Amino acid sequence: MDIRRAYALQLDERDPLRSYRGEFYLREGIYYMDGNSLGLLSKRAEAALLSLLDSWKQYGIDGWTSGAHPWFYLSEKLGRMCAPLIGAKSDEVILTGSTTSNLHQLLATFYKPTSTRSKILADELNFPTDLYAIHSQIELHGLNPSEHVKLVKSTDGQTLSEENIIAAMTGDVAVAIVPSVLYRSGQVLDMKKIAQVAKERGIILGLDLCHSIGSMPHALHDWEVDFAFWCTYKHLNGGPGSVAGIFVHEQHFGRTPGLAGWFGSDKTKQFDLEEQMTPAQTAGAYQVGTPHVLSLAPIYGSLEMFAEVGIEAIRKKSLQLTAYFMQLIKAELNEFAFLFGNPQDDSRGGHIFLVHNEAARICKALKEAGVIPDFRAPNGIRLAPVALYNSYTDVWETIQILKHIMAEETYKNFENKRGVIA
Numbered sequence: 291m292d293i294r295r296a297y298a299l300q301l302d303e304r305d306p307l308r309s310y311r312g313e314f315y316l317r318e319g320i321y322y323m324d325g326n327s328l329g330l331l332s333k334r335a336e337a338a339l340l341s342l343l344d345s346w347k348q349y350g351i352d353g354w355t356s357g358a359h360p361w362f363y364l365s366e367k368l369g370r371m372c373a374p375l376i377g378a379k380s381d382e383v384i385l386t387g388s389t390t391s392n393l394h395q396l397l398a399t400f401y402k403p404t405s406t407r408s409k410i411l412a413d414e415l416n417f418p419t420d421l422y423a424i425h426s427q428i429e430l431h432g433l434n435p436s437e438h439v440k441l442v443k444s445t446d447g448q449t450l451s452e453e454n455i456i457a458a459m460t461g462d463v464a465v466a467i468v469p470s471v472l473y474r475s476g477q478v479l480d481m482k483k484i485a486q487v488a489k490e491r492g493i494i495l496g497l498d499l500c501h502s503i504g505s506m507p508h509a510l511h512d513w514e515v516d517f518a519f520w521c522t523y524k525h526l527n528g529g530p531g532s533v534a535g536i537f538v539h540e541q542h543f544g545r546t547p548g549l550a551g552w553f554g555s556d557k558t559k560q561f562d563l564e565e566q567m568t569p570a571q572t573a574g575a576y577q578v579g580t581p582h583v584l585s586l587a588p589i590y591g592s593l594e595m596f597a598e599v600g601i602e603a604i605r606k607k608s609l610q611l612t613a614y615f616m617q618l619i620k621a622e623l624n625e626f627a628f629l630f631g632n633p634q635d636d637s638r639g640g641h642i643f644l645v646h647n648e649a650a651r652i653c654k655a656l657k658e659a660g661v662i663p664d665f666r667a668p669n670g671i672r673l674a675p676v677a678l679y680n681s682y683t684d685v686w687e688t689i690q691i692l693k694h695i696m697a698e699e700t701y702k703n704f705e706n707k708r709g710v711i712a
């Protein structure tokens with residue numbers, strides 16, 4: 291292991307994606323390692339937002355059908371641009387709503403409990419909002435969540451065993467909601483295998499892609515995943531509150547949306563304003579109302595870069611960045627009692643997860659010293675070096691700062707307590 295800064299610089303020189311760093315707004319002297327919570331602003335995302343604002347200025351109401359990006363078709367257009375990132379057909383994807391509201395829409399559409407199949411399978415490590423949505427959907431059917439949620443447990447508190455998930459996919463499960471990458475430990479689940487078992491056992495499978503979209507490839511269409519949902523402000527760099535996404539496999543096209551609204555209409559009929567809705571025969575059917583155009587706009591600029599680079603190249607660099615991170619931690623921070631909560635083989639997503647008793651105040655000290663980490667209570671530090679804008683030198687500098695904080699114990703200047711957002 292070469293721990294010299296010169297080696298990091300060499301890796302940067304050889305990095306085929308290095309020119310994309312210049313596309314982003316990075317602050318001098320700040321090492322941003324939180325792109326899996328909120329991706330950074332790119333110049334192209336900014337330009338796309340300004341262009342959409344300009345179309346409002348220029349066209350007023352006619353912006354719906356005029357200008358470079360007519361608003362009426364924008365959700366569909368961005369859906370098509372997202373499709374290659376998840377291995378979907380163009381009309382299987384729509385950008386709409388938020389992650390949580392999309393899960394509500396999809397459960398309202400796909401969760402049809404019967405006397406024999408009434409359960410929703412989830413896991414105890416998933417992001418809580420997914421569980422909240424699952425509970426309320428079960429209650430809307432007049433059922434009791436404590437009987438109808440089947441919760442897969444973790445054996446080590448960080449990861450899930452695929453065998454346990456598969457063993458829980460029994461005949462009483464109607465729908466399974468599974469994350470692609472666990473938001474804390476970064477474990478990647480074997481989506482293909484889970485989809486295959488779901489198919490064999492007649493279970494509808496929905497994937498939460500929040501932590502995988504934009505950081506690794508997927509093949510949702512070929513795996514025959516029934517539906518998926520995700521946000522666009524993490525690895526996709528769409529900006530705070532940017533519009534989220536839905537995938538529905540084409541074999542389900544024509545299913546009546548559980549939450550119907552006029553923007554789910556067949557576009558040629560939407561303005562007929564008939565009493566009966568004619569849903570689109572695409573994933574577009576699962577939109578509800580008027581799209582949040584200004585929160586869609588930046589995604590356009592951002593997705594252009596993903597189209598140029600390709601998701602395979604992003605995954606390759608992402609794995610190299612996190613591997614380099616782990617090697618430096620082992621070489622430089624050995625004495626400071628950090629444990630890896632993330633899988634160390636290639637079944638990790640786009641971040642690493644360090645476990646340490648003093649994690650809360652180590653994060654505060656990191657922030658003060660110019661590294662932006664992500665604290666996860668009670669004792670986790672997520673660090674996400676992002677392929678499009680982080681360099682190997684960023685990783686190297688982060689390690690030096692962390693080493694200084696540990697060796698000098700500067701973290702002891704802070705309280706070991708979390709802030710409001712963590």
Ligand SMILES: *Cc1c(COP(=O)(O)O)cnc(C)c1O
Nearest residue numbers: 388389390417419473498500521
């Ligand atoms: C970030 C994230 C969400 C966020 O949901 P919102 O509706 O965008 O607030 C949901 N699920 C997972 C797994 C996430 O990581």
